[in-house]
Amino acid sequence: MTDIFTYATDNGVAxxxxxxxxxSMNVLTLDGxxxxxxxxxxxxxxxxxxxxxLTSAKRDFAGGMDL
Structure with a gap:
């Protein structure tokens, strides 16, 4: 499984x-x-x-759902 989301904490904020x-753009998958x-x-x-x-490493936040 490829990591699509990373998790970190900083001063009480996840x-x-x-x-x-x-x-080039994030799309939501069932794995995601x-x-x-x-x-x-x-x-x-x-x-x-x-x-x-919740933030994105890409320029655009999301492109939708990968059906």
């Missing part, structure tokens, strides 16, 4: 970065939904996290 490898869900679960389980930022 930062989830979306970066679909090999693509599962990975995003895991990142959010991780943030919710961490009592030191007070906020979550």
């Amino acid at each position: 930062v989830i970065t979306w970066d679909l490898p090999g693509a 939904v599962a990975q995003l869900d895991a990142c959010v679960d991780r943030a919710l389980a961490d009592p030191s996290v007070r906020g979550v930022v």
Whole structure:
């Protein structure tokens, strides 16, 4: 499985970065939904996290869903 989302914390803020490898634009896939869900679960389980930022490593945030 390729990592589509990365997770990091900084001073009580969880930062989830979306970066679909090999693509010029992020598109959501079923694997991506599962990975995003895991990142959010991780943030919710961490009592030191007070906020979550979802960002993109690409110029555009998203191109839609890969059906």
